[in-house]
Amino acid sequence: MTIGKLIDGKAFASGLREQVAEGVAAFAAAQGRKPGLAVVLVGEDPASSVYVRNKGKMTLAVGMESFEYKRPATIGQDELLELIEELNGDPRVDGILVQLPLPKHLDEQAVIAAINPEKDVDGFHVVNSGRLAVGLPALVPCTPLGCLMLLKDELGDLSGLEAVVIGRSNIVGKPMAQLLLAENCTVTMAHSRTRDLASVVHRADIVVAAVGRPEMVKGEWIRPGATVIDVGINRVPSTDEEGKSRIVGDVATSEAISHVNAITPVPGGVGPMTIAVLLRNTLVAACARAGIEVPEGL
Numbered sequence: 001m002t003i004g005k006l007i008d009g010k011a012f013a014s015g016l017r018e019q020v021a022e023g024v025a026a027f028a029a030a031q032g033r034k035p036g037l038a039v040v041l042v043g044e045d046p047a048s049s050v051y052v053r054n055k056g057k058m059t060l061a062v063g064m065e066s067f068e069y070k071r072p073a074t075i076g077q078d079e080l081l082e083l084i085e086e087l088n089g090d091p092r093v094d095g096i097l098v099q100l101p102l103p104k105h106l107d108e109q110a111v112i113a114a115i116n117p118e119k120d121v122d123g124f125h126v127v128n129s130g131r132l133a134v135g136l137p138a139l140v141p142c143t144p145l146g147c148l149m150l151l152k153d154e155l156g157d158l159s160g161l162e163a164v165v166i167g168r169s170n171i172v173g174k175p176m177a178q179l180l181l182a183e184n185c186t187v188t189m190a191h192s193r194t195r196d197l198a199s200v201v202h203r204a205d206i207v208v209a210a211v212g213r214p215e216m217v218k219g220e221w222i223r224p225g226a227t228v229i230d231v232g233i234n235r236v237p238s239t240d241e242e243g244k245s246r247i248v249g250d251v252a253t254s255e256a257i258s259h260v261n262a263i264t265p266v267p268g269g270v271g272p273m274t275i276a277v278l279l280r281n282t283l284v285a286a287c288a289r290a291g292i293e294v295p296e297g298l
């Protein structure tokens with residue numbers, strides 16, 4: 001029995017961060033200042049707090065300035081919009097990111113819309129999603145861009161390949177489909193209402209699973225030789241005696257591994273790419289604001 005390759009997103013992300021660090025050093029030497037990333041955290045959701053802490057650490061590690069704004073879960077919409085407005089006007093800040101999800105009383109779309117699109121390093125602003133859709137240069141959402149980087153590294157030219165994206169979120173599914181279309185893939189977007197998902201998935205050379213349901217994509221659905229990108233990060237109860245929870249993806253990897261070409265593991269696949277691409281996007285935004293070329297290869 002042949003075993004498919006596990007794609008090492010952690011190693012790839014580390015290489016990308018090194019490249020970003022070189023670009024940051026060159027930017028600082030030429031501009032006399034470091035690129036700056038501002039991250040806004042509302043509330044104390046434990047997972048979001050960990051992600052924000054890691055973003056701050058990695059921002060500093062590549063040589064950028066990190067600005068962290070922690071606000072209570074009770075913050076009002078107007079006060080949050082005032083903070084965004086302040087960051088839009090702050091010359092030290094090249095990238096602004098509001099950690100999602102936001103507490104329910106806040107209007108996520110209005111908050112994203114308030115970010116200056118040139119500083120929207122998450123690529124969630126409609127100006128950036130529109131630019132991506134029509135093929136103009138854009139700041140692209142970090143997770144799907146990270147998935148694309150892993151796919152191109154694994155497969156090279158994606159032209160003509162059948163790609164199925166499962167999940168239609170604004171953050172992953174939709175931009176992922178746009179990116180694959182721009183690479184000349186034949187793209188199908190599947191979702192919770194798709195009929196006979198198993199056979200839709202079975203025709204794909206590339207499967208991107210971003211549904212947020214533990215191991216929903218079964219191994220037998222995957223066509224032999226396909227490349228699978230698992231975006232899911234689902235915490236489930238442990239099966240061992242210690243009883244700790246563990247993280248699984250949206251794909252039943254232990255079933256799929258025997259016949260895929262390659263698959264991203266969870267953890268250690270797509271997840272680490274998200275923050276590495278965020279740093280890359282911040283450098284790209286800083287270069288655009290300074291009117292200089294983005295370093296080659298980024």
Ligand SMILES: Nc1nc2c(c(=O)[nH]1)N[C@@H](CN(C=O)c1ccc(C(=O)N[C@@H](CCC(=O)O)C(=O)O)cc1)CN2
Pocket residue numbers: 051097098099100101122142143233247266267268269270271272273274275
């Ligand atoms: N404004 C944003 N909010 C959120 C985003 C985003 O891109 N922008 N994405 C996610 C959370 N996220 C970053 O913010 C993120 C998620 C996962 C990882 C990661 O490295 N995961 C590890 C496992 C982590 C664990 O053990 O819990 C992995 O998959 O290996 C990094 C960043 C939602 N919000």
